[in-house]
Amino acid sequence: MTPAGAGGGDRGPTLAVVGATGAVGTVLLSILSERKDIWGEIRLIASPRSAGRKLTVRGEEVEVVALGEAAFDGVDVALFDVPDEVSAQWAPVAAARGAVVVDNSGAFRMDPDVPLVVPEVNPHAVRNRPRSIIANPNCTTLSMIVAMGALHAEFGLGELIVSSYQAVSGSGKEGVDTLREQLGKLAGTELGTQPGDIRRAVGDLGPYPAPIALNVVPFAGSLKEDGWTSEELKVRDESRKILGLPELRVTATCVRVPVVTTHSLTVHARFENEVTVAQAHEILRAAPGVVLCDDPAAGDFPTPADVVGTDPTWVGRVRRSMDDPCALELFVCGDNLRKGAALNTAQIAELVAAESAA
Amino acid sequence: MTPAGAGGGDRGPTLAVVGATGAVGTVLLSILSERKDIWGEIRLIASPRSAGRKLTVRGEEVEVVALGEAAFDGVDVALFDVPDEVSAQWAPVAAARGAVVVDNSGAFRMDPDVPLVVPEVNPHAVRNRPRSIIANPNCTTLSMIVAMGALHAEFGLGELIVSSYQAVSGSGKEGVDTLREQLGKLAGTELGTQPGDIRRAVGDLGPYPAPIALNVVPFAGSLKEDGWTSEELKVRDESRKILGLPELRVTATCVRVPVVTTHSLTVHARFENEVTVAQAHEILRAAPGVVLCDDPAAGDFPTPADVVGTDPTWVGRVRRSMDDPCALELFVCGDNLRKGAALNTAQIAELVAAESAA
Ligand SMILES: NC(=O)c1ccc[n+]([C@@H]2O[C@H](COP(=O)([O-])OP(=O)(O)OC[C@H]3O[C@@H](n4cnc5c(N)ncnc54)[C@H](OP(=O)(O)O)[C@@H]3O)[C@@H](O)[C@H]2O)c1
Ligand SMILES: NC(=O)c1ccc[n+]([C@@H]2O[C@H](COP(=O)([O-])OP(=O)(O)OC[C@H]3O[C@@H](n4cnc5c(N)ncnc54)[C@H](OP(=O)(O)O)[C@@H]3O)[C@@H](O)[C@H]2O)c1
Numbered sequence: 001m002t003p004a005g006a007g008g009g010d011r012g013p014t015l016a017v018v019g020a021t022g023a024v025g026t027v028l029l030s031i032l033s034e035r036k037d038i039w040g041e042i043r044l045i046a047s048p049r050s051a052g053r054k055l056t057v058r059g060e061e062v063e064v065v066a067l068g069e070a071a072f073d074g075v076d077v078a079l080f081d082v083p084d085e086v087s088a089q090w091a092p093v094a095a096a097r098g099a100v101v102v103d104n105s106g107a108f109r110m111d112p113d114v115p116l117v118v119p120e121v122n123p124h125a126v127r128n129r130p131r132s133i134i135a136n137p138n139c140t141t142l143s144m145i146v147a148m149g150a151l152h153a154e155f156g157l158g159e160l161i162v163s164s165y166q167a168v169s170g171s172g173k174e175g176v177d178t179l180r181e182q183l184g185k186l187a188g189t190e191l192g193t194q195p196g197d198i199r200r201a202v203g204d205l206g207p208y209p210a211p212i213a214l215n216v217v218p219f220a221g222s223l224k225e226d227g228w229t230s231e232e233l234k235v236r237d238e239s240r241k242i243l244g245l246p247e248l249r250v251t252a253t254c255v256r257v258p259v260v261t262t263h264s265l266t267v268h269a270r271f272e273n274e275v276t277v278a279q280a281h282e283i284l285r286a287a288p289g290v291v292l293c294d295d296p297a298a299g300d301f302p303t304p305a306d307v308v309g310t311d312p313t314w315v316g317r318v319r320r321s322m323d324d325p326c327a328l329e330l331f332v333c334g335d336n337l338r339k340g341a342a343l344n345t346a347q348i349a350e351l352v353a354a355e356s357a358a
Numbered sequence: 359m360t361p362a363g364a365g366g367g368d369r370g371p372t373l374a375v376v377g378a379t380g381a382v383g384t385v386l387l388s389i390l391s392e393r394k395d396i397w398g399e400i401r402l403i404a405s406p407r408s409a410g411r412k413l414t415v416r417g418e419e420v421e422v423v424a425l426g427e428a429a430f431d432g433v434d435v436a437l438f439d440v441p442d443e444v445s446a447q448w449a450p451v452a453a454a455r456g457a458v459v460v461d462n463s464g465a466f467r468m469d470p471d472v473p474l475v476v477p478e479v480n481p482h483a484v485r486n487r488p489r490s491i492i493a494n495p496n497c498t499t500l501s502m503i504v505a506m507g508a509l510h511a512e513f514g515l516g517e518l519i520v521s522s523y524q525a526v527s528g529s530g531k532e533g534v535d536t537l538r539e540q541l542g543k544l545a546g547t548e549l550g551t552q553p554g555d556i557r558r559a560v561g562d563l564g565p566y567p568a569p570i571a572l573n574v575v576p577f578a579g580s581l582k583e584d585g586w587t588s589e590e591l592k593v594r595d596e597s598r599k600i601l602g603l604p605e606l607r608v609t610a611t612c613v614r615v616p617v618v619t620t621h622s623l624t625v626h627a628r629f630e631n632e633v634t635v636a637q638a639h640e641i642l643r644a645a646p647g648v649v650l651c652d653d654p655a656a657g658d659f660p661t662p663a664d665v666v667g668t669d670p671t672w673v674g675r676v677r678r679s680m681d682d683p684c685a686l687e688l689f690v691c692g693d694n695l696r697k698g699a700a701l702n703t704a705q706i707a708e709l710v711a712a713e714s715a716a
Pocket of ligand 1: 019021022023025045048049051081082083084105137138139170171173174337340341
C-alpha cells in the first residue's frame with residue numbers, strides 16, 4: 001500500500017468513497033467519523049451532478065469530486081456505494097490504478113475471483129482477491145448472517161428458511177421519500193378498509209410495484225427464474241458463499257414493509273446437531289457483533305424502531321422447533337444501512353489497511 | 359330449530375349477533391346485509407354500555423339490547439364476537455336456552471366437544487356439536503387455511519412453517535386507533551433513523567409492546583411455554599384440528615405490521631408427494647374461496663391494500679423449493695375481519711340453518 005495521498009501527509013492510507021452522496025454513502029461518512037481514525041485523506045466521489053458539493057466527514061468539510069480515472073490517483077482503498085452498472089464499469093478501473101476496491105453493489109458478489117466478506121464470519125477471505133476487488137453482501141443477507149455464522153460454527157447449519165420484513169431505505173433515498181410521501185397522503189384518513197382505496201390515494205408508487213404505506217409488498221428486486229426474485233436468490237447464493245457451504249439449503253421469501261431503516265427476518269434454522277435455547281443463547285451472547293435481546297416476558301425482543309442506528313445484529317424470540325430438536329426459530333434485526341451496508345464495508349477496509357500495516 | 363322469534367314472522371330462523379358494536383361485529387352486520395337473506399329477526403346484542411344504540415343491518419335500523427339471559431329467548435343461532443371471558447360465560451347460557459352458538463373467541467376452540475369449522479375445508483364437522491357450540495378459528499389460521507386445505511386434499515400436507523404479517527384490526531378497534539394515532543404523530547417527521555426516536559415520539563403504545571407505526575413487532579397475543587406466543591400456538595393447534603391432522607408439523611412466528619386490515623403469511627408447505635407450481639396453480643384456481651393471483655412479471659401478487667374488503671383467500675408468489683421437490687413457498691393474504699372472522703361465522707350459521715331447513 002502506497003503512502004497516503006495529497007491531503008493525508010503520512011497519517012495513513014488514502015480512502016475513496018464512491019457514491020458519497022447516496023443513502024449508504026451518507027451513513028458511511030458518519031461511520032467513518034465515529035470509528036478509530038486510521039485514514040489519511042478521505043476522498044469523496046459521486047456523479048458529475050454532485051461535483052463541488054461539500055460534505056462533512058471526521059468533522060471537516062470535503063468537496064465532492066466527479067467520478068473519473070484521475071479521481072483514483074493515489075487511492076489505497078476505494079469503497080464503492082453506487083448502482084451495479086457504475087460499479088461494474090469503474091471498480092476495475094480503480095483496481096487497475098492500484099486501489100483495493102470494496103464494492104457494495106451486486107456486480108461482483110458471485111464472481112469466483114472476488115471474495116464476499118463479513119469480518120465476523122470469514123475475515124480471512126479478504127486476502128484472496130485476485131482482481132483486487134472484495135464484495136460486500138446484500139443487506140438482507142447481512143442482517144442475519146453474523147448471528148447465523150456464530151450458530152453454524154457451533155451446531156453446523158443444514159437449512160435456512162427465512163422471511164424478510166425489509167425497510168424502504170434498502171431501495172435507497174427514493175424508497176424513503178416514497179414511504180414518507182405516501183404516509184403524508186394517508187395520515188388522518190380512514191383508508192385501508194376497501195380494496196384499492198390506498199392505491200388510489202397514494203398515486204405515485206415510486207420504486208415499488210404496490211403501495212408501501214399501510215401495506216406489505218411481497219416482491220423485492222427483479223423477477224428471476226421460476227418465480228423467484230433477485231433478492232431471494234441473493235439470500236441463498238450469498239449465504240452459501242459467505243459460510244463456505246455451497247450445498248446449504250436456503251429458501252427466502254422477501255417482503256417489503258413500511259419501516260424506514262432496519263431489516264428484520266424470521267429464521268427457521270435446522271442444524272446437523274440437536275440444539276437447545278440455552279445453548280443458542282450462550283453462543284449468541286458471546287458472539288462478536290451480535291446482541292441477544294430475548295426476554296419476551298419482560299417485553300425484550302428486537303424491533304426496527306429500537307435497533308435502527310445501531311451496529312450489531314439483534315436476535316430475539318429464540319425458540320426450539322416443537323417438531324425437530326435440531327431446529328431453532330429466531331427473529332433477527334439489523335440496520336440495513338449500517339451493518340447491512342456501510343459499516344461492513346468500513347470493517348473490510350480496516351481489515352485491508354491492517355494487513356498492509358502489519 | 360324453532361320458528362323465527364318475535365320480529366321474524368315466518369321468514370326464517372332468528373339470528374343473534376353478540377358483540378354487534380365491535381370491530382368484527384361491525385363487519386358482520388355489513389356481511390349479513392350483502393349475503394342471501396335467510397334470516398327472520400336479526401337481534402343485536404352488546405354490553406349494557408351500548409344498549410339503546412341503533413345500528414343498521416339489511417338496510418333497517420335495529421336497537422342494540424344488553425347481554426342477558428332474556429336476550430336469547432327465541433334465538434336459533436347466536437354468533438358471538440366478544441372477548442374470550444364473555445364467550446366463556448355466556449355461550450353456554452345461549453346454548454342452554456336452545457340456540458346453536460357460533461363462537462369467534464378463543465374460549466372453546468380446542469374443546470374436544472366443540473368442532474372448529476371452516477366451511478370450505480371441514481363443513482361436515484358442524485353436525486357433531488354435543489355442547490351446541492361451534493368454534494370459529496382465529497384470524498391468522500383462517501387467513502391461510504382454505505388454500506392449505508385445498509392443497510392438502512391433493513398432495514397430503516406434512517409440514518407448515520409460516521411467518522405472519524398481521525394487521526392491527528386483529529387487535530380490535532383499539533389496534534386500529536393506536537396505529538392511526540401513532541401515524542398522525544409521525545407524519546411529516548424524519549423519524550425512524552435513530553434508536554428509540556419513534557418510541558419517544560409516539561408515546562402511548564396502545565395494545566402493543568412496542569410502537570406499531572413505522573415498525574414491526576414480533577410478538578402477538580400473550581407469552582406461553584418455551585417462548586412461544588398464544589398466537590403462534592393457535593396457528594399450530596387450530597391448523598391440526600381443522601385439517602384433522604393431529605400430528606401435522608406446524609411452526610409459526612407471528613409478527614404485527616402497520617397494516618389496518620388483512621393478514622398476510624409466508625408459507626413453506628411440505629407435502630407427502632412431489633408438487634409442481636403448475637399443479638398447485640390448477641388446484642388453487644379451482645378451489646372455492648381461493649383466488650390465485652400469481653403473475654409477478656405482470657405485477658400480480660396479493661397485497662393487503664388490494665385484498666382488504668374482499669371475501670376470498672388470495673394466493674401468490676407460488677414457488678417450488680429449490681431444495682425439496684415436495685415443498686412449496688407461497689404468499690397468502692386474507693381479510694382478517696371478513697374470512698378471518700365475520701364471514702366464516704356467517705357461513706357456519708348458514709350451514710346450520712340449511713341443515714335444519716333440509
Ligand atoms: N440501501 C441499502 O440498504 C443498500 C444495502 C446494501 C447495498 N446497497 C447498494 O449500495 C449501492 C448504493 O445504494 P444507495 O441505496 O446508497 O443508492 P442511492 O441512495 O441511490 O445513491 C447512489 C449513489 O451513487 C452515485 N451515482 C449514481 N450514478 C452514478 C454515476 N454514473 N457516477 C458516479 N456516481 C453515481 C450517486 O451520486 P449522485 O448523488 O451524484 O447522483 C449516489 O452517491 C447500490 O449498489 C445498492 O444496491 C444498498
Ligand atoms: N379482530 C379480529 O381480526 C378477530 C378475528 C378473529 C376473532 N376475533 C375475536 O372476536 C372477538 C371480538 O373481537 P373484536 O376485534 O370485534 O373486539 P372489539 O372491537 O373490542 O369488540 C368487542 C365487542 O364485545 C362486546 N363486549 C365486550 N364486553 C362485553 C360484555 N361484558 N358483555 C357484552 N358484550 C361485551 C363489545 O360491546 P360494547 O361495544 O358494548 O363494549 C363489542 O361489541 C374477540 O374474541 C376476538 O378475539 C377477532
